[in-house]
Amino acid sequence: MHTPTNSFNTLSTLEANGKTYRYFALQGGELAGCAAVRRLPVSSRILLENLLRHEDGVSVTRQHIEALASSGGRAVDQEILFHPARVLMQDFTGVPAVADLAAMRDALASRGADPLRVNPLTQVDLVIDHSVNVDSFGSAAAFDINVRQEMQRNHERYRFLKWAQGAFANFRVVPPGTGICHQVNLEYLAKVVWQQPGADAPLAFPDTLVGTDSHTTMINALGVLGWGVGGIEAEAAMLGQPVPMLIPEVVGFELTGALAPGITATDLVLQVVQMLRAFGVVGKFVEFYGAGLDHLPLPERATLANMAPEYGATCGFFPVDAQTLHYLAATGRDADTCALVEAYCRAQGLWRDAHSAAPDYAATLSLDLSTVQPSLAGPRRPQDRVLLPALREATETVIANNGKAAELDTAFALPGDAGSLHHGDVVIAAITSCTNTSNPAVMIGAGLLARNALARGLQRKPWVKSSLAPGSRVVSDYLAQSGLQTHLDALGFNLVGYGCTTCIGNSGPLPDAVEEAVSRHQLVVSAVLSGNRNFEGRIHPQVKANWLASPPLVVAYALAGTTRIDLSREPLGVDPDGAPVFLKELWPSDAEIAQWVHAIGRQMFTGRYRAVFDGDAAWQAIKADAGANFAFAPDSTYIRLPPFFEPRWRGNSGDIVGAPILALLGDSVTTDHISPAGQIPPDSPAAHYLRSQGVPDADFNSYGARRGNHEVMMRGTFGNIRLRNALTPGVEGGYTVLHAKGGGDGARVFIYDAAMAYQRGGVATVVVAGKEYGTGSSRDWAAKGTLLLGVRAVIAESFERIHRSNLVGMGVLPLEFLPGDDRTTLSLDAGVTFDILGIDANLQPQQLLVARLHYAGGATRDIQLRARLDTRMEVDYFQSGGVLNYILEQFSGEPPARA
Template identity: 65%
Template structure:
């Protein structure tokens, strides 16, 4: 690494007979100022700037700006962050590799070297989002689902096998291993990296970005990382820094300890509610305070995982003794452990009780002893509901839906003696992302199942139950603790190792149950241990989705309904005919702690010994070889995308947007699931009709997530969520709009095609929190391919705003006090946006000219949410990937 070392901070570090070179923060203090009271997360950023200073993208003043943050605890300074590595999951990773393959083609077509398109930063792609719960509550469920997964996704997996040999610095973790966040936590993360460079071996903090928003789970280990769109991740892979503003850092001060019977899930739902209400979008959250002494690493991981739900860029925990204990348990190398402790202590990155706490932009305090058992739902993860209030909350939902007259009705399920009511639980899923990294809540679920079986309780027959751990180690320790058989007897058989219900891979409901729901338009529930419960995400037939701890998932499977107060009403009756209450079978903390002792280091070493090899089915997949991909014209999964067409010609200059039509008019909290769904493809939707035209039967549609390598499917799926509401249609559900000026009702895809044929630019107008949810690059890619030039909203979620810029779509924000309602927009208007032809400064104001159908005209100002100088360059280039490709061609 070439290094100007403006602050004379390069120092040796001796650890266990090895000598490392590091950028010493203490040494830099002499010329830079005292960094010891910076939040730990900003100290990691400071080291990153010091080590990557090159006199061009990172200069000495960038380092000074981080110290200048301290007096005001905020900054408007733009910096360039260079993460050490990139993490991908397959739903977001496949389109990323497709883009790289297409860039190689474009490079070759323009006369360049296709091998110049190659990851410069290490990339790990974990195949974890493709297994579906087709078979459940059966001993062969895992084997059956894996076999279906391999058949269903053979073409995608062959493509990834090609990528594995075609690209350097690119590793693939095969299916059936675990979820990317847990594999990262248990194996991939180094905490402190070491890299040989000539005669030096550098030591530096492990940092990363990931194409899944829950990459933040790794912050539990003191590894700074967060989710970005696949577009940004590809740019980082190709050597581009990540442009960002120095963030505000909110200190979340924890005191006390969790009470008896209260789980980490209850804690995280409370934190999510509080931080989302407080407002931390675009900010770092850093946990501090004496409560950390009593918070094990697994609980920290649960909190860090859900940073996107509380809106923060990340939820960071500094390295301390708990970190080392976890790394030792998970089988990390002793030399690595010695390096981590020595490095973090030398750098002031080690937390100890009694040391002065960092200075934060603001501090919120939470008493852990005040946390109570909770769920969240029925539509948003921040809507916490106390366990005893869920019946009332569900009944309120029926009132809102105008169904209160049916509260006491039940409906016959054809061909059985079962009867369904509103609020019945039809899906109970211990699903991978948030909680299965936590042995405490998994053991609690197993112990509750054991006590339930011993009392004679059974799962209600209308409940589809599943267990999808994030790691194979979970099966090892549940078996050793003697709890697997009890979960199996309640229908929580292993269905796969990966993201299932939480991403919408919940699979079909039994036919009779599905028909009963459809015929009577029942509002039924899912209870899952994941982190997302947005509308239409978990299952298209389930309108009420509740996040809960794994033991509560089991409890609701026994009760069979969410219209119940589990503190007062029985779960059911035991074999002795007596009522059994939740309190009768809820395990004590001591019982859980005893069970957790079954977790051993050897389990992790054994399961991760051959993590990149895969089983015989994976190894048997054949793929093409060579630098460029042999695209198949008849493929329905992998198609060359159109993003790099004309790259050999100069980019045309930016122009104002003239006479744009409003493609859709949305309210608040439009999620990336609304914009680009990941789950079920409806047969009558534009994407479904397209696949059928190619001879794909509906039962073989797979999911939108699995089809992300085919832009023809994804553009048709943009704004196609069955629960999205376009205010141009009075808020009716479904991805439709009114074409203007004809007034014809069309799918959003059909309307966009008609506008594009007529050369009419398009806008999307929305309310607050536009783009919340997953780091889904197709939410921006699809928007661009529909012909949308700009999105005008009251506020944006961080990742989606950046993704829009990364695809050359202009994010615009209403000024305070102004919105679609104050302007009386109904979708019939035409809008022009002025100010795009000159130099575009970050967050400058632009003028919108509004032309109404009655001839009225208005002008109003909006804020251009291009936030940094480099983002302006990306926008001018037509997007970040086109910018990078042009740079590579110029070389």
Template identity: 60%
Template sequence: MPSVDSLKCRRSLEVNGKAYDYYSLPEAAKQLGDISRLPTSLKVLLENLLRWEDNLTVHAEDFAALAAWLQSRSSDREIQYRPARVLMQDFTGVPAVVDLTAMRDAVSKAGGDPQRINPLSPVDLVIDHSVMVDRFGSEQAFEQNVAMEMKRNGERYEFLRWGQQAFDNFRVVPPGTGICHQVNLEYLGQVVWTRDEDGKTIAYPDTLVGTDSHTTMINGLGVLGWGVGGIEAEAAMLGQPVSMLIPEVVGMRLTGKLNEGVTATDLVLTVTQMLRKQGVVGKFVEFFGPGLDHLPLADRATIGNMAPEYGATCGFFPVDQITLDYLRLTGRDEERIALVEAYSKAQGMWRDTSSPDPLFTATLELDLSEVQPSLAGPKRPQDRVSLGDIGASFDLLLETSGRKPQADQGFAVTGEQFDLKHGAVVIAAITSCTNTSNPNVLMAAGLVAKKALERGLQRKPWVKSSLAPGSKVVTDYLERAGLTTYLDQLGFNLVGYGCTTCIGNSGPLPEAIGQTITDNDLIVSSVLSGNRNFEGRVHPMVKANWLASPPLVVAFALAGTTRIDMNSEPLGHDAQNRPVYLRDIWPSSAEVSEAVAKIDGQMFRTRYADVFTGDEHWQSIAVTPGDTYTWNDSSSYVQNPPFFEHIGQPPQPPRNIENARILALFGDSITTDHISPAGNIKASSPAGLYLQQLGVQPEDFNSYGSRRGNHEVMMRGTFANIRIKNEMLGGEEGGNTLYQPGGEKLSIYDAAMRYQTEGVPLVVIAGKEYGTGSSRDWAAKGTNLLGVKAVIAESFERIHRSNLIGMGVLALQFVDGQTRKTLGLDGTEKLSIRGLSADIKPRQMLTVDVERTDGSRNSFQVLCRIDTLNEVQYFKAGGILHFVLRQLLGS
């Protein structure tokens, strides 16, 4: 990290007899002016720039712009930021490793050294998104699910094992260890990173980007990190800086403390609702105020985790005594803990009650004592519903969908002694990273289970229940607290360590229940402790999905329905037929604290001592070593993608797009799940038909997420979500379109292939918030491979916009209040996009000419959302990876 150090601010810090070099913010302030009230998250960015000053990508003017931020509380200055490391999970990590491997092939074919393609920053890939809940409610569920996971994913895991030995700076955490964010929080995250260079040890803030949008969880630990697309992460691995505008920072002042019986989940759903209303897309959020003194680190991590749901780039908590206590609890090295404290204090990054509040672009305030028990749903994380209103909220859903008259009607389930009704909870899952990092809510779930069994309650027989913790330490502490047995007795047996229900790996419903739902068009519910509840994500048969705390997940499994007011209606009846209410089985804060007190640092040290080793299944996977990979043409999981086929030819300069057809016309809030689903593959879908042609049986399809190493599957799955609505077909759900001219109904994939054969470019039209949700690179890669040259939307989610540009697809934004509706677009038009040339500029205005079927013509203006000069270079090269590869081949 060569630095010009024009401000001469490199200093030495001694901690317990060891010297560390660092770039001192107080020294820099002697020339920049007082920066003490700069938000801590921006101080991290400033240190990063000081350390990487090279007069090429980082200039002294960048420091001045950050110091000047305090006057205007915003900036239009573009900076080049270099995170310390990269974090991946396997759904997004496999395609990234596929791309790196394909780049090695391209370099090798061009006569270069394939070893030149190597991560320059440390990369950790945690295999956590592949386990599915096939088996549940038994002691054997975990072993059976793991066995099926290894069988299904053998090809992918063999490929990752090869990558583990082929690439430098690349570590793989094997399956069955935990969720990447919790492994990051409990083990990988250091708060202050160190690197040996020229005989010196340099200390600097631990920072990262991750290929999962919930990378933001680590901000609870005072580590600045956020999600990027796999494409951008690969570029960061290969030494490219993350190009960004200095962000606005919204401060959220917390006061008071949570009341008895209120959980961190209730808090985060309240925060999400407030910040969504405020509007924080593309901004940093930083938490401050006296309320932090009463907020455990696990609660902070829960809030940090859901930053994508409230729309922010990150939700940052500064380092304080609670941070150090957590590092100690999780078994971190005492030398590192001492360095974190000394470094944070030396840099003015330490929070305590004597520190003056930072200055922010805007400020909100929340009194923690006003937070109420809540859920969110039925299909967006920001739609908070108070616990007592959940029944009324579901009834409203029934009414708007025309099901209200039959709301109380029961439908017989073949072979069972119960009926199924609208609102039935068919999935109750303690799952995903948001809450399974948090011992307070997990212990509370165990205590609810204990008290429920003592009162003679049992989960309803139609509920598929599961426990998928984020780390093995969770099962250790539940066992030590004596709570595992009660969760098991209610059917919340361990099903795996990974991201299950929240990512769509919920597994099949019992056949008779699924048939009853389908035959009677029932609207049934899932209740999960995750962070995502978009349509079609959790399970294709479950239309209403509710986010809730783990103890509430248990409570809804007992009630068996979401048509209930848990404040006033009983969950069930005891042996004497007396009603049992939620308040009767809800644990006190003292009981939860007593259970949490049983956790100690040795649990963490033991579990993470051999975190990269894996079990006997992982160790038995044989790989052929080598710098390049021997692709298996018959593999249905891993194939050499076509992205770099023409890398030896000079790139074509940008030029106008002529006579494009509209592939699809979408409304608001099209998520990356809609664009590139992660869950089930339908047998009748283009991807399902392709797999069957390869001899893969439907029961062995696995999920879209698991097959992201095969572009043939993924391009067929693009826009194939069963809940997506193309307005060209009215209100019909599913990934179809009308092929023009003529209006023949085809799958979007089949139509795109026909257009490609005819040389017709394509455009996608959409409403607001296009591309919200997961940082899914395949949502952009698939769009590219279908032949889509531009997406025109009212607004874009940050990561997806970046991914589109990174794949050479134009992101264009309607202006002046215009929309697809005000312009009267119906999908039959031809569009030509003009103003594209070799000298394209960031955020340039372009013209779209419209030719209608009746021969009439008009035009409208759009804002080109190539936002930075770096992105201009990437777009001209055909994409960010093409840019990097051309640079390597050129040098």
């Protein structure tokens, strides 16, 4: 670590549990008594400490510190550099990120530089949680079968990660079968206050992080400032590069009152998502405050913080308070850690209690917790909240929109005399995802509801594929100790694995009879899951209506077997005596749930996390290569040498001339649309490639698991089966029309095939979209694949934060239409090409560029586009051909590859 300039003279000392620590005091030195600092949002104060600690007079100056200190929670057009203490990864994004680092070592060696310069300078933890599929379910053997198949499918990936664990410093791997990265982070990895050894005393500072998964924000519940970034940004942070950002606007969200009996944290978060999406918080910090926090335990806060990507914010932050300390102690953190957290946060003004005054915020919202009602969200966006009584109507609307209104009451026979299916039936019921499985109240609630249902003689409907995938093994411990797992098992909610499963799209196949009936009759069926994402084509390719719900409601809909029901009034089944059974009769009381929550012991956490990095026998048996450089196998279909350091991808100056539109897209295009994570369709460019490499269809695995192979991923880019490209109206999937510049004749082709035709002719392309382009997961392959398809620029009405920065990080130019211009007003179609002028060495942040549109009939039109390179460092990244090549320039000492 550098020696801070400390021009404000804020370096001070504090004591905690008999130990002395140094720290940069937010109310010390020249800042002592500064009212503006005292009134800053707590999340802004953490950024301020970060600047004080890294002040060097060059990259972090007094001007930066003063601008943030006086911001009052308002956005300021001032670039600052954020230095996170650590990086968190999951394996879907972690494998390609590590592959990039390995490729950078090769590139440095080829330039005669020391490859060991490529080494994490901050702590990196990678948790393998995204790879387990729900292949087997509904039996005691399901977990063992799924884990065995996971290890077989992913052996090559896991061997690569084991190599990385030995080859890189400051790099730890949490093996598969342990839990979801965000829950492991919350329960074990996070410290709230970090320490760095010093000659006189350790330096204490806030625990901060960036993560390669958008739901990294979950850790904000613990008072740890962190958010999701793309793998590209994470790689830069690992290698010591700060995260460039503008001083953010902070929106305060006041919580008052307390949740009514029977209302879950899931009900609460779905309302908050709806409110904040409507308000508009993309690119902003959200900070929760108010008296309602006194009644909101930390797991409930974690649910709210987790879904910050769904409401669009950079983070959803909770200050440290007594609830934080209680959680730290209950999950096994030691006395020194807890004492330091309290002493440090009190000294720094980061502590919240009932007497804390509300900070200054740029804007505020308020919610009385007592007004929250039971709800779900869907059928395809997490912000589309549906109150429990309205789900029948909402489902029937989906059915009608799919042209099946006349078949509402038609029964379709399942093959083999296995019963019948209706539109709206639930075919997947999954207790899954870090959002809810980290919350003991809703997990125990699900178990108690299962117990009560069994006591009334109910069973899940036979066409429902049910599963339970906790975010940590501690969940299994307290469900087993309470006896509730037995009841869940009896309803088919057996353990299927520890990981994201259905929430990430690893739902596995439907039973053959169900799959055949859905396919044959084009049934509009439903999934109900306790997840955070329900985008089109994500959960399962055959399921068109996906509803987010609390774990107890997941059990309830498995019992009912349909979403064409109002569970607030209609029975979800009948008992053996023929009496109707209503949800309210099965719903457990808050008092009973609390009784079991309080029985969860600290020893469960200390026991489970004592050997968290060891893994099981299968993990330990994996033999990894040794050496500083990885031996990439040219015939591998999982791990290939990434091409990003090849000369053709270096440097990025020069106008774009005559670029056809590769895809013309609408609003709310997600990173799932751009780069799907789930199953590889059998009739897709990626499938054709894998077959050409000798991979049988049964071993295709998923796009997510193949992210270490650019040949698969570029073929899957814009390959979502629900993508709607206006160049091919009426057709869903990864298709486009090839312009004459690529040798096209107007026929429909795969987007990948068109992109390759353009590249063979040396023709650059653009992608055009509407509002909120890149919503969803922090999926770096959505930007990497865009680059490898030869797309020079993406032009949209607005971008989601992470994907915009990912595009910059890969050297793809994000451009925004000015008000009044969009794909409709400009009459864009397959015959239009773009010239984008002014991309030169003098490019400035947020510069207006001229775009000249050439129409098929010969007409032209000039418009202005805003370059969404928001900071000077982003301009440097873009002009180098992306952040990876920028860092390579720094390490190799080569001059920048710019015009």
